[in-house]
Amino acid sequence: MDGYLDGVLLDQVSKRYGRGPWVLRDLTLEVSGPVVLTGANGTGKSTLLKIAAGVLKPTSGRVVRPASVGYVPERFPSDVKMSASSYLAHMGRVRRAAANDVLERLGFVGSLTAPMSELSKGNAQKVALAQAFLASDVLVLDEPWTGLDPAASAELVSLLEGRTALVSDHEGHFASATRVDLAGGHVTIELSRVVGLDALEALEGVRSVLARGSSARVVVAPDRSDHVLAEALRLGCSVRSVR
């Protein structure tokens, strides 16, 4: 999991929980700057973020990430007995990181010494963000603008500028980031009597080719699926299914 210190690489990552349906399928994503994940509910954004952060293992595929990753979950728990100052001090020691000014910049208002369960949703979210920004390499943030007021939201955008970050966002807060839409998904083409495997792999929009004997499963970006199908037929392959 080392050796890719500039960002996060997800290489043909798939995930299913137990024997349930596939939440992610053959997803390849390289994060080397600010990236915003978009997509409807249930498209696997939170699962992808957990895999990128190292909370979940992918069912298949490979993840390469740097040593210091900061993570904010979708909902920071509301019943924490520890105070914000104590929590951030402990997290700083765990990371061997110096304290940052993120809380101040986000406009935290309230008692740092009271139990976090007494904080408002927005202030608890600011504490969650402050602990994530202790990380030096990559930030993985699941809907980090939740509960923040407009001023704090704008400040969070400026904090994220120039950082390597993978962020989910429904509301378009971070316009300057690269957008990846998970709702687009992919098209899987099952081929038989495959010839010209290299030519197939080289086609634009082909995300992965898994060869099994004379058959192959080709995962394609939806907008390029017609083109890839036409090329596969031209090469002499038989199409068994498209889904």
Place this chain on the structure above:
Amino acid sequence: MISLVRYLAADVFRGQRYLAPVIVFLGVMGMLFSSDAGQPLEAYSGSSALLYPIAAWMAVVVATSEDAVRREITVVSAGGWSRVLTAAAVVAVAIAVAMALVGAVWPVVTNPHPYTAGEFFVGLGAHTVCALLGVGVGLMFARPVFDSIGRTVLAVFSVVVLTYPLGRATPLGWVLDALGHNTFSLSVVWAGVVGAALVAGAVLVGVRRA
């Protein structure tokens, strides 16, 4: 790792769920040693038998002190599940050893029979072994091995209750049998090895399941 252990211990003590097993332990200890508890090592068998379920209970408290979401943050901050689960095991064992020390000292103070230093250390060792076995059982069925606290409680309770009737067929039985006969045997050491292996195994199973 030390910072992580300190954080998890602080979180356990900031919550109040640890109080229930501590109070039950101290209360039953008070009852056990309210009168003559018998020969020195024999007296230790009751408190050792008590420490086994209490340590299992405390291990569940330690393992589930953080809720699942905050545990995810800690895992990312610490750099992986193995570090966090190892640190949680260290905290559970440290608390269990502290309770073992209380269990070993208590009869020395309250039991009318005099204790030699050797008997005290045998008692401390026996308590520690029972505590390790309890911690191993508690961690083996706590999150992330079992996600639901209901299943955890049911599994730990079942294993703990079933351990006693099995007698000498279990490592706990080896310890209690030796103490009941007012002797020390090598089986107590082996029970300690089993206890340590159980704790390590619980960490490994947890890392695989997470």
